Amino acid sequence: MLWIKALHIIFVTSWFAGLFYLPRIFVNLAMEQESVAYDRLMLMAHKLYRFMQPLMVLTLVFGLWLWLGYGIGGGWMHAKLSLVLGLIIYHFWCGRLLKQFAAKTNKRSHIWYRWFNEVPVLVLFAVAVLVVVKPF
Numbered sequence: 001m002l003w004i005k006a007l008h009i010i011f012v013t014s015w016f017a018g019l020f021y022l023p024r025i026f027v028n029l030a031m032e033q034e035s036v037a038y039d040r041l042m043l044m045a046h047k048l049y050r051f052m053q054p055l056m057v058l059t060l061v062f063g064l065w066l067w068l069g070y071g072i073g074g075g076w077m078h079a080k081l082s083l084v085l086g087l088i089i090y091h092f093w094c095g096r097l098l099k100q101f102a103a104k105t106n107k108r109s110h111i112w113y114r115w116f117n118e119v120p121v122l123v124l125f126a127v128a129v130l131v132v133v134k135p136f
Contacts, residue, residue: 001066001069001070004062004065004066004069005066007058007062008059008062008063008065008066011055011058011059011062012059012063014055015052015055015056015059015091016120016124018048018049018051018052018055019052019087019090019091019094019120020117020120020121021048022045022048022049022052022094022098023094023113023116023117023119023120024117025041025044025045025048026045026094026097026098026101026113026116026117027110027113027114027117028041028110029041029042029045029101029106030106030108030109030110030112030113031110042101042102045098045101046098046102049094049095049098052091056088056091060084060088063084074134074136075136076130076131076133076134076135076136077130079126079130079136080127080130080131083123083126083127083130084127086123087120087123090119090120090123
């Protein structure tokens with residue numbers, strides 16, 4: 001099970017890297033209108049989002065494997081799983097926002113995306129505390 005735990009941590013870390021960086025690209029896209037830079041940022045965003053998909057799936061697969069293997073329960077696990085569900089929603093929301101940028105129908109400002117970019121940081125903090133401290 002230690003190999004499964006290691007793989008889960010590796011894929012969580014990799015998925016979070018994408019969840020941190022993609023909204024940061026959105027900040028820059030929201031500041032650009034029509035330019036070569038916009039096209040380059042769109043290419044980066046598309047490639048990153050496409051790469052994030054298998055990372056999310058592998059994170060969930062190894063997390064489920066750990067959950068079934070250890071049989072961990074308790075209030076902290078329910079809270080963690082709720083946050084994971086929120087991250088999955090956030091991930092697909094990023095995909096929806098990416099489609100809006102591709103269609104050039106984005107209506108949000110770069111300031112909104114700066115705040116949006118902080119969501120995974122807060123979730124990571126909460127999940128780490130829940131997993132390590134197990135407060136309830």
